[in-house]
Amino acid sequence: MAEGDGVADQEIRVRLDRTAGDRDVEALRQWLEREEPLAERLRRGELQIELRDRRNEDPGTPMGFGTEVVVVLIGGAASAAFKELMVAVRLAVVAWQENRRSVEAGDPPEAQVGGAADDG
Template identity: 55%
Template sequence: MAEGDGVATHGIRVRLDGTASESDIDALHKWLEREKPLADLARTDQLRIDERIRIDEAGAPMGTGMDIVVAVLGGAAGAIFQSVVDQVRRSVEAWRANRREVENGEPPEASVEPVRPDGR
């Protein structure tokens, strides 16, 4: 493996609010994995989508909450990062719209923000 390959150089945290259930987090994770632009990057090892235990600013776990972290990998990460952030935002909004159509009640609010590769 060449230097930088498979190493997270930029990250994006997707956080659902406190109304989210575990099934919401799982459904959003799967939705992101199926979004074509993200799936194409994952297939070429330029992107990885993981769930991580939610942590506070000091790095301590925050209850049982989970975040979804989209890690942009390798040497080209800087060049494509903003387009990936934009795609993740669009994908999260599409998931929220879909959830609104297929389930009762409002979907959880979501935030999408760049983070360090360790998820903080």
């Protein structure tokens, strides 16, 4: 089967709580882009990290919870690879929260990390 034929990309969505501002969302995206092994997969073209505005999907979404960071695994890799990526993203989000706590006043936003099929 040729690359991309009938193989859907898989997504991991990172949603910050309503205390997050645009600066937090952008800082998290940049952190994920630099975090290994995500950075290596980005260099190899195996994944993309993008921001998506959810306010159009869910009109009742409060400010700060309207943008999510989406990590897209290109070409629908095997289940094991996706699970490994999910763990890496979760660890990277925790590392970002710890870093933010050490360099900025106040607690960092809470984060939800889940697959695209997760609606919570």
